[in-house]
Amino acid sequence: MRAGALLDLKDVLQAVRSGWWLLVTGVLVGLALAGTLSWLATPLYSSSTRLVVAVAGAPDTSAAYQGNLFSQQRINTYTPLLTGKSLAGEVIDELDLDLSPAQVAGKVSARVLPDSTMIEVTVTDTSAARAQAIAAELGRRFSDRVTELEEDVTAVRVTTVEEPEVNENPVSPGVNRNLALGAVLGLLVGLGLALLRSRLDNTVKTADDVQTLSGAGVIGTVLEDPKLDDQHVVTSRDGHSLSSESFRAIRTNLQFLNVDNPPKVIVVTSSVPGEGKSTLAVNLATALAQSGSRVILVEADLRRPRVTRYMGLVGGAGLSNVLAGTADLSEVAQPWGDGKLSVLAAGPMPPNPSELLGSEHMRSLLQVLRDEHDFVIVDTPPLLPVTDAAVLSVAADGCLITTRHGATRRDQLAEAANVLARIDAKLLGVVLNRVPQSAAIARGYGYGYGYAADPGRVPVAEPKRERGRRIGRRRHAPLDPATTTEPPGAGGMSS
Numbered sequence: 001m002r003a004g005a006l007l008d009l010k011d012v013l014q015a016v017r018s019g020w021w022l023l024v025t026g027v028l029v030g031l032a033l034a035g036t037l038s039w040l041a042t043p044l045y046s047s048s049t050r051l052v053v054a055v056a057g058a059p060d061t062s063a064a065y066q067g068n069l070f071s072q073q074r075i076n077t078y079t080p081l082l083t084g085k086s087l088a089g090e091v092i093d094e095l096d097l098d099l100s101p102a103q104v105a106g107k108v109s110a111r112v113l114p115d116s117t118m119i120e121v122t123v124t125d126t127s128a129a130r131a132q133a134i135a136a137e138l139g140r141r142f143s144d145r146v147t148e149l150e151e152d153v154t155a156v157r158v159t160t161v162e163e164p165e166v167n168e169n170p171v172s173p174g175v176n177r178n179l180a181l182g183a184v185l186g187l188l189v190g191l192g193l194a195l196l197r198s199r200l201d202n203t204v205k206t207a208d209d210v211q212t213l214s215g216a217g218v219i220g221t222v223l224e225d226p227k228l229d230d231q232h233v234v235t236s237r238d239g240h241s242l243s244s245e246s247f248r249a250i251r252t253n254l255q256f257l258n259v260d261n262p263p264k265v266i267v268v269t270s271s272v273p274g275e276g277k278s279t280l281a282v283n284l285a286t287a288l289a290q291s292g293s294r295v296i297l298v299e300a301d302l303r304r305p306r307v308t309r310y311m312g313l314v315g316g317a318g319l320s321n322v323l324a325g326t327a328d329l330s331e332v333a334q335p336w337g338d339g340k341l342s343v344l345a346a347g348p349m350p351p352n353p354s355e356l357l358g359s360e361h362m363r364s365l366l367q368v369l370r371d372e373h374d375f376v377i378v379d380t381p382p383l384l385p386v387t388d389a390a391v392l393s394v395a396a397d398g399c400l401i402t403t404r405h406g407a408t409r410r411d412q413l414a415e416a417a418n419v420l421a422r423i424d425a426k427l428l429g430v431v432l433n434r435v436p437q438s439a440a441i442a443r444g445y446g447y448g449y450g451y452a453a454d455p456g457r458v459p460v461a462e463p464k465r466e467r468g469r470r471i472g473r474r475r476h477a478p479l480d481p482a483t484t485t486e487p488p489g490a491g492g493m494s495s
Helices: 009-018 020-040 061-082 085-095 101-106 128-150 175-200 207-214 242-255 277-290 307-311 319-324 353-357 360-372 388-395 410-422 440-444
Strands: 045-055 108-112 118-125 156-162 218-223 265-270 295-299 333-336 341-344 375-379 398-404 427-435
Touching: 009 020, 009 175, 020 175, 045 061, 045 128, 061 085, 061 108, 061 118, 061 128, 085 101, 085 128, 101 108, 118 128, 128 156, 207 218, 207 410, 207 427, 218 242, 242 277, 242 427, 265 277, 265 360, 265 388, 277 295, 277 307, 277 341, 277 375, 277 398, 295 307, 295 360, 307 341, 319 353, 319 360, 353 360, 353 388, 360 375, 360 388, 388 398, 388 410, 398 410, 410 427
Parallel strands: 218 427, 265 375, 265 398, 295 341, 295 375, 398 427
Antiparallel strands: 045 118, 045 156, 108 118, 333 341
């Protein structure tokens, strides 16, 4: 959700979907608070009595009617007496209560029943017996007071038609009502927090975010897949998984970006480390090779090479040796799979990676690879920390940025796109990586639907993959320890 944008139903539903745990937590906390407050609250009991005000001694029907009208007119005058301090003082004296008149009056409520001359008096107290006693005595005192007030006018009498009873069931706290109210309030608080969280979220999550920040569209999405943490080349090992299909979809979209002149040299990078660029590079390269294209995958991340390790190849001599003139391309390029895919390892760590990758030798090497292969996939470092990817993007046909869903900040993607724009490098598109299957964009790309093979249909066995040839190990200096030691936390989709 963008800052300053108005909320609509789609935003609310997305906020609820991504922050459902806040709603659940809010309901549970609301129930817990309501239950605790109900348990700590002092129980209150009530007792009610009903009094009828009537004119006595009516000789005929007409007189009775006139008396009833008189009672209805005067009853609203009588009612405040029941909640006043005067009668409360008399009740205190009679029952010997250790309370003030104001306290007793505060426990009394009275109301006239509609279209009648009946008054309902309710007394609420912490003791059920005392509530009943106050209600009964109040009824008697009220009857005497009305008789005194009306003795010179007419014979008005007050009759108790419903005696107060001792009710041992507390009227407060209402546990069920409090729990329901706590759950509703907790749900509303949770919804508010979910909306606030969504509104303050500054990470990239939607295709609209990508288009607005980078000026390029989403060229594909890769779902969250725990298998990618251990088996990075899923397109060859699990050809029917959703992750494999997502990489094939990216392959197809790339091939149809420009049907007449599709990009051949493609730089794969990211904004910052940990967005899955190397995993995207190896799977895109294998997917292109599976379609029959001749592909070479260049491990141009000389600082933190991951490609050879992910693919189980030798990481000795490689790109840095070729650029330094200490090895030939044919010696260090390693075949993979059925031979359609070749991999050029990073080689030893040079002292000046950016200068080496931006050299004329690198441009010449890319031209040679372009002439000999259908596609050249170049795995590079992230754009923001170092300039390696930027200098290579100028010499390539285009750049592909991978962005981690819900992790990459909006400003990071925007700045990465600006880096390419400033040097006139072409941004082919953005791949949203590690997208949860519950995310709206995942359903938008059809990943919520399965299409498994019929039972009994067995896939044809894949050709046996060849291990890379150990070339240049004797001829060249030993591999720099920095290229063989796995840095802490480098597993999974870290590069």
